[in-house]
Amino acid sequence: MSTLIIHPENKQQLNALKGLMKAFKIPFEVSGSAYDPEFVTKIEMSREQVKRGETRVVSEFDIKNIFVEKIEKGFKDIEDGRVLELKEAKQKFLK
16 A cells, blocks of 8 residues: 655644544554754754864853853943843844
8 A cells, every 4th residue: 555644734733633543543653853853953963063072061150150240241231221122122133
């Protein structure tokens, strides 16, 4: 018999198709990743960087200091009046 490849667009469609297959006693298997392909590509690139030794170790202390510095800078910006409205910030940073 033939193989049918179906591409549901969301989880609701996937669940409906699974239910239909079960109701008609049609064997099926689910394959593919539940993750966004762009995300998977980034993870794979990161793993390759690790293999090539292109990593660095950052301590918990360093991470805390980075965040403290950024928070302090944010407060200083507020004190100095360097702030944006939410709409402006979205336009500037979420392009």
